[in-house]
Amino acid sequence: MPEEVENTVVPETIGGVLGEKSDAYNDSNEVPCLTGEDQAAERDLHVTDDDLLEAKELAATYNLEEVRDILNTFYRLHKRDPNFPLDVIEKIEDFLQNDGIFAQPEKYEQQISEMKIQAALIVNNSPYAEVRSVVSPHDDPTMPCSTIRAWVLGILFSGGIAFINGFFGIRQPAIIVTSNVPQLLAYPLGKLLEWLLPDVGITLFGVRHSLNPGPFNKKEHMLVTLMASIAKSSPYTDHIIWIQILPQFFNQPWAINYGYRILIALSSNFIGYSLAGICRRFLVYPSYCVWPQALVTIALNSAFHDEGNSAVLGPFGKIWRMSRFKFFLYAFIFMFIYFWFPNYIFGALSLFSWMTWIAPNNARLNHITGAVNGLGINPVTTFDWNVMTSNIDPLMVPFFSTFNLFMGMFLSMFIIIAMYYTNTYNTAYLPINSNQPYDHFGKRYNVTSILDERGIIDTEKYQAYSPPYLSASNITIYMFYFSTYTAALVYGFLYHRMEIMIGLKDIFNSFRPSKKGKVEKSQVLDVHNRLMKKYREVPEWWYMIVLVISCALGCAAIAHWPTHTSPVVVFYGIALCLVFMVPTGIIYAMTGVEITLNVLAELIGGSFVQGNALAMCFFKTYGYVTCSHALSFSNDLKIAHYVKIPPRFTFFAQMVPTLVSTFVCVGIVSYQVHLKDICTDQAPFKLTCPFENSFFTAAVLWGTVGPKRLWGVGGQYSETLIGFPLGIAVVVIFWLLGKYFPRNRVIRATHPVALLNGALYWAPYNLCYTWPAVPVAYISWIYVKKRFLALWSKYNFVLSAAFSAGVAISATIQFFSLTYQGITLDWWGNSAVYMGCEGTACPLKKLPEGQFFGPAPGHYN
Numbered sequence: 001m002p003e004e005v006e007n008t009v010v011p012e013t014i015g016g017v018l019g020e021k022s023d024a025y026n027d028s029n030e031v032p033c034l035t036g037e038d039q040a041a042e043r044d045l046h047v048t049d050d051d052l053l054e055a056k057e058l059a060a061t062y063n064l065e066e067v068r069d070i071l072n073t074f075y076r077l078h079k080r081d082p083n084f085p086l087d088v089i090e091k092i093e094d095f096l097q098n099d100g101i102f103a104q105p106e107k108y109e110q111q112i113s114e115m116k117i118q119a120a121l122i123v124n125n126s127p128y129a130e131v132r133s134v135v136s137p138h139d140d141p142t143m144p145c146s147t148i149r150a151w152v153l154g155i156l157f158s159g160g161i162a163f164i165n166g167f168f169g170i171r172q173p174a175i176i177v178t179s180n181v182p183q184l185l186a187y188p189l190g191k192l193l194e195w196l197l198p199d200v201g202i203t204l205f206g207v208r209h210s211l212n213p214g215p216f217n218k219k220e221h222m223l224v225t226l227m228a229s230i231a232k233s234s235p236y237t238d239h240i241i242w243i244q245i246l247p248q249f250f251n252q253p254w255a256i257n258y259g260y261r262i263l264i265a266l267s268s269n270f271i272g273y274s275l276a277g278i279c280r281r282f283l284v285y286p287s288y289c290v291w292p293q294a295l296v297t298i299a300l301n302s303a304f305h306d307e308g309n310s311a312v313l314g315p316f317g318k319i320w321r322m323s324r325f326k327f328f329l330y331a332f333i334f335m336f337i338y339f340w341f342p343n344y345i346f347g348a349l350s351l352f353s354w355m356t357w358i359a360p361n362n363a364r365l366n367h368i369t370g371a372v373n374g375l376g377i378n379p380v381t382t383f384d385w386n387v388m389t390s391n392i393d394p395l396m397v398p399f400f401s402t403f404n405l406f407m408g409m410f411l412s413m414f415i416i417i418a419m420y421y422t423n424t425y426n427t428a429y430l431p432i433n434s435n436q437p438y439d440h441f442g443k444r445y446n447v448t449s450i451l452d453e454r455g456i457i458d459t460e461k462y463q464a465y466s467p468p469y470l471s472a473s474n475i476t477i478y479m480f481y482f483s484t485y486t487a488a489l490v491y492g493f494l495y496h497r498m499e500i501m502i503g504l505k506d507i508f509n510s511f512r513p514s515k516k517g518k519v520e521k522s523q524v525l526d527v528h529n530r531l532m533k534k535y536r537e538v539p540e541w542w543y544m545i546v547l548v549i550s551c552a553l554g555c556a557a558i559a560h561w562p563t564h565t566s567p568v569v570v571f572y573g574i575a576l577c578l579v580f581m582v583p584t585g586i587i588y589a590m591t592g593v594e595i596t597l598n599v600l601a602e603l604i605g606g607s608f609v610q611g612n613a614l615a616m617c618f619f620k621t622y623g624y625v626t627c628s629h630a631l632s633f634s635n636d637l638k639i640a641h642y643v644k645i646p647p648r649f650t651f652f653a654q655m656v657p658t659l660v661s662t663f664v665c666v667g668i669v670s671y672q673v674h675l676k677d678i679c680t681d682q683a684p685f686k687l688t689c690p691f692e693n694s695f696f697t698a699a700v701l702w703g704t705v706g707p708k709r710l711w712g713v714g715g716q717y718s719e720t721l722i723g724f725p726l727g728i729a730v731v732v733i734f735w736l737l738g739k740y741f742p743r744n745r746v747i748r749a750t751h752p753v754a755l756l757n758g759a760l761y762w763a764p765y766n767l768c769y770t771w772p773a774v775p776v777a778y779i780s781w782i783y784v785k786k787r788f789l790a791l792w793s794k795y796n797f798v799l800s801a802a803f804s805a806g807v808a809i810s811a812t813i814q815f816f817s818l819t820y821q822g823i824t825l826d827w828w829g830n831s832a833v834y835m836g837c838e839g840t841a842c843p844l845k846k847l848p849e850g851q852f853f854g855p856a857p858g859h860y861n
Contacts, residue, residue, distance in 0.1 A: 360836025408758020573622025
């Protein structure tokens with residue numbers, strides 16, 4: 001195969017199978033009858049019957065040289081890919097290294113046949129079974145997508161979800177509507193419009209736009225879903241506004257200015273889009289960027305729109321003929337009904353801390369086994385799907401990701417226990433597992449007592465009061481946060497430098513007329529990239545304009561109003577994002593594990609602007625939130641890529657709902673800030689602002705007190721900076737082990753960054769929220785997928801979507817019909833969770849009345 005090809009060029013051997021299914025493709029209700037050779041290939045290559053029959057047609061057109069070229073390129077990029085089966089990699093390796101195959105091919109007919117099929121799967125489908133299970137390798141470019149009804153529904157859902165999440169996001173507990181809800185509601189509404197609206201419209205620039213272009217299809221449905229998904233999050237700058245305006249925080253009433261609020265909100269929201277678009281060659285186009293979250297969304301879409309219903313073999317020889325939609329419906333109804341029990345009727349099912357019920361006031365028992373204030377060591381921790389998926393969805397992400405996170409959390413637990421029971425950093429006087437800061441009396445840290453009238457630290461007040469102290473679990477978290485940042489950079493260089501260079505070369509070529517329109521050979525191997533070449537790409541300068549305007553808006557707001565902050569923080573924050581976005585994005589796309597930059601942004605920002613909490617918050621916004629938004633938008637771009645929504649439609653489908661949701665959310669804050677007692681314990685509708693209170697605390701600790709006092713030279717937690725070299729060491733060690741033991745399954749399945757990231761799930765969470773996902777992930781990804789791949793492919797992601805949607809809809813109805821009305825069930829099943837030390841944390845050591853721990857006042861660093 002040539003090194004570079006034109007965008008519109010498709011290998012002749014692939015023509016005819018991209019646009020339509022081959023005759024071999026089975027879409028009946030019977031399990032295909034395969035030969036013994038086919039059954040062996042199916043087992044060896046981890047492929048379903050339908051995919052195998054379709055791949056065989058293309059495989060028959062390949063010669064050995066073509067197969068070797070395809071597999072050589074694939075092997076270079078995927079030989080250490082934990083998502084790809086090791087046994088298939090070993091077969092590819094044996095094929096490429098066996099010169100006898102090419103000298104005497106007649107002796108290796110079975111091996112050659114399997115490798116041709118594998119090459120066909122790579123070229124004409126996805127290398128990954130999980131992607132093949134829900135993403136079609138075919139496309140119909142004539143299918144309407146950007147229709148009037150899709151845009152009407154998308155904008156309505158964007159405004160609605162922005163209003164609900166924006167208004168109730170400051171409630172305790174919050175009510176958050178996920179994108180599953182509008183995805184569910186959009187289908188019947190779309191079909192209703194299909195039935196009601198007439199086929200009338202206008203023609204613009206040669207394209208007819210009708211009110212009813214035909215059946216409501218999967219591309220329209222996904223466009224609506226993407227728009228609603230974009231709008232589900234409120235602008236991060238709303239948190240800054242809350243702590244600026246309210247008198248119990250910084251008391252800066254000028255921040256109510258509408259122009260100021262809208263400028264910083266638009267700026268922070270739109271920068272993420274521009275960076276996601278610029279980095280799409282690294283995070284969207286490559287086939288190894290699977291994006292597990294996208295597969296669940298697409299699975300739900302497929303359940304509504306796919307007409308195919310192949311029968312599949314299940315356990316005990318049972319043939320499953322149930323359609324994906326019917327399976328989704330049954331699973332959704334089950335979870336909708338069941339979730340009433342752990343969430344409302346019998347709360348003890350949610351956090352099943354049965355060991356602490358034996359002796360509720362036993363502090364040491366609670367430290368180890370407690371589900372609320374302990375570490376959560378418990379073999380049976382929950383019967384609540386919402387708790388089980390709090391940290392990671394075991395049906396969505398690969399098993400190796402789930403297990404790495406659990407092992408990272410489990411191993412770091414011994415550091416917490418050792419620190420706590422040796423009273424290191426005076427942690428024994430505090431709860432063992434808490435994310436709150438404390439003073440030297442063991443009480444919640446009163447940050448307002450160290451501020452002057454400008455919201456800046458008053459050194460005399462600080463020296464008279466106390467430095468902030470952290471729990472053992474919180475200290476451990478910070479150490480491992482530091483390790484994940486260096487680990488992510490080193491991992492990106494050692495494991496993915498080739499792919500990163502391919503992306504850089506592609507970006508460079510896009511600005512060269514002689515090279516424009518050409519892609520790397522490795523990208524041609526992906527059928528989804530080739531199919532998307534039929535549509536006009538978004539020019540780079542579109543994203544660049546968005547970036548420039550977003551930066552200008554942020555700088556104007558910061559400079560014009562009395563923020564006491566230099567606009568340079570915008571560029572510092574973006575620079576931080578650019579350094580980490582590609583390596584953390586690749587990790588996120590492959591594992592489903594996001595490396596957030598919040599602590600690093602606080603550490604660096606707080607060091608730059610020591611004593612100025614507001615400046616630190618802006619640095620954090622443009623460093624951490626910009627990267628987080630960009631990765632979220634990259635996931636949306638991958639969904640559009642998989643479903644074959646034209647890129648220019650996706651561009652506007654991201655921009656428009658962002659504009660709508662920004663104005664909606666800013667308007668909501670304009671109303672809420674005038675409510676009496678807002679963000680206090682006496683607030684109406686329970687709008688007590690739990691996150692805003694935590695955000696203010698973090699702003700003061702990192703911005704006002706500053707990281708230099710806590711982590712600088714002589715700082716009380718400076719030893720935890722060992723996390724930075726630790727992250728480098730862990731990645732290098734596993735990279736070397738993988739190089740010298742490439743076929744060791746344990747080393748291959750160990751993802752060093754995910755392993756380190758597992759230690760970040762403490763405080764306030766514990767093992768109760770992570771351990772239950774492990775057996776579920778094993779059953780799904782190892783047991784069922786290995787033995788019943790067709791069954792797993794058909795139903796696994798649909799089950800995840802059904803359970804998530806059932807929880808979301810059930811929780812919404814429970815909230816508005818009961819919780820919002822103050823109707824509760826008071827009995828042991830709901831109160832047992834908070835008995836004894838689970839209700840009020842019991843520290844290991846208690847201070848005598850009036851005593852304190854740590855250095856005396858006036859002697860703090």
